[in-house]
Amino acid sequence: MASSESPRTFTETARRAQLIAAAITTVNEIGYHRASLSEIARRAGVAKSAIVYYFSSKEALLLSVVEEVFTRLGDAVAQAVDADADPSAQLLAYARGYLGYVDAHRAEVTAGIEIVVSHRTEDGTPLYLTVSEEDSQLLRGILTAGMDAGAFRRMPLTVAVSLVEALLDVCTTELQRDLDADIEPFAEETVTTLLSAFVVATR
Amino acid sequence: MASSESPRTFTETARRAQLIAAAITTVNEIGYHRASLSEIARRAGVAKSAIVYYFSSKEALLLSVVEEVFTRLGDAVAQAVDADADPSAQLLAYARGYLGYVDAHRAEVTAGIEIVVSHRTEDGTPLYLTVSEEDSQLLRGILTAGMDAGAFRRMPLTVAVSLVEALLDVCTTELQRDLDADIEPFAEETVTTLLSAFVVATR
Amino acid sequence: MASSESPRTFTETARRAQLIAAAITTVNEIGYHRASLSEIARRAGVAKSAIVYYFSSKEALLLSVVEEVFTRLGDAVAQAVDADADPSAQLLAYARGYLGYVDAHRAEVTAGIEIVVSHRTEDGTPLYLTVSEEDSQLLRGILTAGMDAGAFRRMPLTVAVSLVEALLDVCTTELQRDLDADIEPFAEETVTTLLSAFVVATR
């Protein structure tokens, strides 16, 4: 069995990565709800049961994809923000870091978003509701600091978070339309809009 | 047969409306991917085969839901915009009309969005790609006019459309979390952001 | 759907009976734990899904077999006992009624026993533990009355019930070996043993 607490073997790590990659490809090619175990297995060149061997269920695999993708995205963004102290600069860094990562890792992010949007846990709640609660901590910190400092227009925190996330998702939506799209113009205007929406004009 | 080219009978129209309503309820209650024909039929109080009788397939029913919902939403928005001639006023009316309709028809819109986001056509393309191409004509007109008149910040039209739609979707996303949510604060800030993003300061 | 509260249609009743019969045949031929839905369906000449259509799961079908078999067996025994008032006569009638029914309905009873012995509910408890609690009421009544009247040797009720059931199962075990066995000698000695075990010599 592969999902125990014991440290991962070399083969296990490699196989898991391979299967996660196959899952990403599959989701991008045929969409979340047609991405069956056999479709994923076919693309990975392994038997269906190999997936269950390494992840213990289809859901676990998909959740691993999500975790993998958004952990990396979160790390990239955190690192981008790290250099700045000023909320406005941080927000800008956040957006640039986010969009830069998305641009550089189109397939992963696109699949991750698709899964997060489409997947339902056993009780029927969508995944994006479960996931994002803790993941938006950095963003919430920046927004709170900015509003407290008077640098950002004041609004309820949840509203602010939703606005930022909605704007940043413009690019990923575009990528979902076409993985090879030129998102540069979208990214540019997104950033501009973001700043115009939050940063109050200083004299 | 019910799906012929002949004009709809009274019964047929009523039944279709009833089934569309049942589909909306079902999608809201258990989500798109659990909304099977039998679940919908159970809620409508008819046999599964009745759905196929009136809509020829499950997909056709869901597509009808989408068409119904977004046609009405489009009409409401068109009517709201109609009174104004000035692009800035039109954009404001567009947003207010859109958000007002969403607020007043939460269940329909939420279900429509859920379907549009989750459903894939046979070749795997998501529905929201197929649908929105022609439906954004009004918005594109307003934005083009505004940019041509120098009232709006200039940017590529597709980008502008995506930005507006992303911002307007903040409220529907919130409703997907909780159908009874108070979206007033979201709506307010969405409109403010929208205007700040597009309308250039005069003089 | 077929498992609702509504009264059974003619077809439904017939199909259910047919499927129960097929389940009995299958269990007798290849044993409980090889009696898969497809084996049962093959013997019934229907698709696997037809079983799920009429019973909502494999377990429900098997439980229906058990219920059917033991309800009828119980009725037959109750009717046999009904004529007598004296505990000793009742015990004799009980045994004769039981063994007579078993002899006349070999396949049903054999399959019922096999299922009851082998099946486990979701939490792992065997079925014969769940089932027999209430079903032994008649027997318990007879034994209690007999012991209270001094006609039967006195012993704990649960022990008495177990002894009687163990003895009566000698014949069904023999039938499990060979459905066409001559169980007459077994039945005869079972009854003799039963009486010698319980009925105290009068005078």
Add this chain to the structure above:
Amino acid sequence: MASSESPRTFTETARRAQLIAAAITTVNEIGYHRASLSEIARRAGVAKSAIVYYFSSKEALLLSVVEEVFTRLGDAVAQAVDADADPSAQLLAYARGYLGYVDAHRAEVTAGIEIVVSHRTEDGTPLYLTVSEEDSQLLRGILTAGMDAGAFRRMPLTVAVSLVEALLDVCTTELQRDLDADIEPFAEETVTTLLSAFVVATR
């Protein structure tokens, strides 16, 4: 290879005993039909393939459990009977020896019975049919001798054997309900019944 004809090594003997013990524990904890190789291996603290290495198949392991358990039970009974020459005394010793061993080795016997009752060989025949044919030799000898000597009530030998085994199984059935049950009352009445069933009153 481990299953060859060559004499068992020390390690091999120990491993086999360990795996048999794990199989017994597993069957008692989760029942025969959930006792998969991986469950057994987990409880034994070894890999699944280790079981196959020592027993060549799952079935072989289970058969070994049965053989082990019933050989020991048989030996214990044989030893108990050995002291007596008189059929009545021998039957009593047989029963007492049997029930004493069962009481003292609850887990083993319970698991053995569970396997014997539930398992089917490839052609579908239950195991208890295959097993008991030769194992009842001692009992058959006692019963034959007793009947020939006029000490026992005369009846067909197979019937007599079935009756004795059914009565002795009352206690194991009780243990299957609850491994910690107090079977003393059951044992007592079983013996009484056994004697009353077979031993003819001598004047």
Add this chain to the structure above:
DNA sequence: CATGAATGAGCATTCATTCAT
């Protein structure tokens, strides 16, 4: 001696669809 890796056959179940009535 023992394992981790990988498989393939089989499982119960779901579900959109077809069709006779």
Add this chain to the structure above:
DNA sequence: AATGAATGAATGCTCATTCAT
């Protein structure tokens, strides 16, 4: 106009077994 009956393809998953190391 509407249904109940029945299906077959597909799904996620279990598990004994094989095998290279």
